Amino acid sequence: MPSLKIYNTLTRQKELFTPIHPGFVGMYVCGPTVSGESHLGHAKPYITFDVIYRYLMHLGYRVRYVRNITDAGHFEEESRPALDKISVKAATERLEPMELVQKYTNLFHQAMDRFNCLPPTIEPTATGHIIEQINMIEDILKKGYAYVVNGSVYFDVDKYASDHHYGILSGRSLEDLKENTRHLESQQEKRHQVDFALWKNAPPGHIMRWKSPWGEGFPGWHIECSAMSAKYLGSPFDIHGGGMDLIFPHHESEIAQGEIATGHLMARYWIHNNMITVNGRKMGKSYNNTITLSEMFQGTSPVLDRAYSPMVIRFFILQTHYRSTLDFSNEALAAAEKGWNRLSAAYATLQRLSNSRDEGAGASGSPDPELEQKIRGYCQDCADSMADDFNTARVLATLFEIAPLVNGLEGGQIPRSGISQESLHLLRDCFQLYLVDLLGMLPDCGSQDSGKLDGVLELVAEMRNQARARKDYASSDRIRDALQSLGILLQDGKDGKTTWTEL
């Protein structure tokens, strides 16, 4: 395994990655709140962590990737009363909250499929882990770091900060926070304004509610991630990820709760992707520039001129390192589209070139040692870039350097004899591994099924002839029967060759 370096938000530096249990990686990523349709802001973290997941598996780790669905009790500790986003919307739409949850979860999954994001290994829901959250809250209460007021439970940040390092992740100091937090009437039941809710008493009419030792209520936002990560990954686990906006208060609160409940700093490596902007401005309802994913795919957003395919958006996101900000604009997306088309074409060309046996290089000339060296260098660059904090931007930059070389080979400006078959395969495998397998980009080489069917049948006939040549009649018969069952008839010619007819 190459040495993977990860920028750890916790230590503010790149560190060599060493998993807690050799060969295994536990990764928890904060998932979407399904009280509305996913927007562009969701695309970046999930594509980022999809690449990280793919890369860790490529390195040979058995990865347990947990990404939650926040479907209840999400309310932020802001200067306003606790607000369960889902219930509020359900009431206005006269829907059962779980109908909304289902609808937006389905839409989210569809979008992830279109982005070619692999499903996480476990996708737990907040409402599905109320008991686990209650158990953890009881534990924190027992240890004296929380208190009950009017059926709600609050985490005692002041007490925690007195004997633990509060602000370890975000770098914020409790004193600054105290000074900058406004005192509002609705929050008077808290001992300190910096305390946060572990459990909220449900007011009458609040639809989403569960029985608890403190009366009917619903969990605070932060507790779900602590409870679910501990359940499925143990404590501590390897990687905790999410958007940078989650560092405070969400992840800082997770750490505090988790430390009290489990006695451990919950995760070793904290990975945070930077935010996106739209035409230079932060995306948000107040700016009236939120773009939902379906608006993006369909071109119906008022902010962008036209539709961009999920692959173009994925490409655009991966062209920038995950820790950099990324600005969505028509110009930038159009450029990404061109870039993606270029690499996609180079990919197809490499497939073609490396499969055309007749023109096999190295046979009729001598490969150019400098060129050969360069090619090996490119491939090494890709490997190094991924190992250097998942630098997909540099991987793509390297593939862009390879593209003119591929075009030169295709167009004849670079003689085919100047490159060995081995190097050609190296280039092809490099595109395959980095562009397709790890960055998850799916080249669209146009699907003409019937042409493909012919081509595949050609291959199957060849396989069957080989099976017969090595007297493997079981395989030979298996091929015949499988094809017949698909309505394709194989005929064995006198010359020992197999042909087929469609029934």
Added chain:
Amino acid sequence: MPSLKIYNTLTRQKELFTPIHPGFVGMYVCGPTVSGESHLGHAKPYITFDVIYRYLMHLGYRVRYVRNITDAGHFEEESRPALDKISVKAATERLEPMELVQKYTNLFHQAMDRFNCLPPTIEPTATGHIIEQINMIEDILKKGYAYVVNGSVYFDVDKYASDHHYGILSGRSLEDLKENTRHLESQQEKRHQVDFALWKNAPPGHIMRWKSPWGEGFPGWHIECSAMSAKYLGSPFDIHGGGMDLIFPHHESEIAQGEIATGHLMARYWIHNNMITVNGRKMGKSYNNTITLSEMFQGTSPVLDRAYSPMVIRFFILQTHYRSTLDFSNEALAAAEKGWNRLSAAYATLQRLSNSRDEGAGASGSPDPELEQKIRGYCQDCADSMADDFNTARVLATLFEIAPLVNGLEGGQIPRSGISQESLHLLRDCFQLYLVDLLGMLPDCGSQDSGKLDGVLELVAEMRNQARARKDYASSDRIRDALQSLGILLQDGKDGKTTWTEL
């Protein structure tokens, strides 16, 4: 709204359907246990209730369709110790049970998509409703119809039967049941052999477990449906559905629990689909004839000769009334395929004919009144059939009667002037509504090649896996390269299996 008649298992007769709240329908259908891949036995209920869901919406009802996912604590009250299927399998595969749950839930959803089944409005999980189940059990205990033994809670069927109608759905008598239930040591903690578990104490090493007032354990199988239906549909609600095999003990137990907990007979209309057989025999592990859905789609089942597309399977299921048994065999499926091709062709022809304005009938001749009358009759027949206990078999029979007429119009045997434009549109709309919108059949107006390609690729992947198994890397690489040159991408999975993606 036309008068819909539904056969109610509860009353053993067809009844006029009247919803509890005018304009709204609440429907609960027992969903899959995701401890393994879905098999053919799952196709029938979910396709049946998908049509019912579509039809109720077509009638103008706002339908809340709840279908659960059983992901925990499923154990049957049979003559063997309580067995949590999921935990057992997880332990052997050395997986976290929720990883398995996620994997099989994803596969189930994919299969439902391929069958063109609409997602239910809410798809609650058993593990997501442990609190609701505990609350209901506490309520039943308080009312005196359950008892606690060694950390487990059992429903007192004997007591229930003394003042309620036990067997109301299944028609079974308690006396017969008592006589026919064997006494086993493992069940000795029950007062009566007919009692069933509401909550089971978790033995050491049992992975899936939750804290409860009775110690750590997991819920009985029956309680989840009572708790989740009450939560999302209230009590009583309109329709409870599932396979006929669920009538006893599952639905009978649900009724008993629900009656005590809510004071109501939980649902008004009980709809049960009949079972499927394979080559005349009940499908089951003991018969070695279980066919998983992916085996069905790919033609890899040892029981059937070849692959059948999801649409052919759907068509086959809907060609028989849901309350009849259905035997899967190569002959029957091949016949269904032909039938489906015929109706699909008629559908395409009707689209073509009704869109070609030049040949508009009625303009150049006088429509044949008898034919016009006949066409109106066909459409009425379809409407009547659906309203008569969802008789999809009769709807399809009527569409088969229309097909020769469509072919006659296409071939010129029936003059285009013999039918008015209005009638032609009526026929087109009739096919659209009944075949596509309500029966959910998606006509494939193009390539059968794509299905064949899938099948051949499956074979190629198999050949490649065999090549790799015998360390014949030349063949394995050759296959990969040849496919890549066709724009088909092979991916080597973690499990050593090869899958492919079209570029």
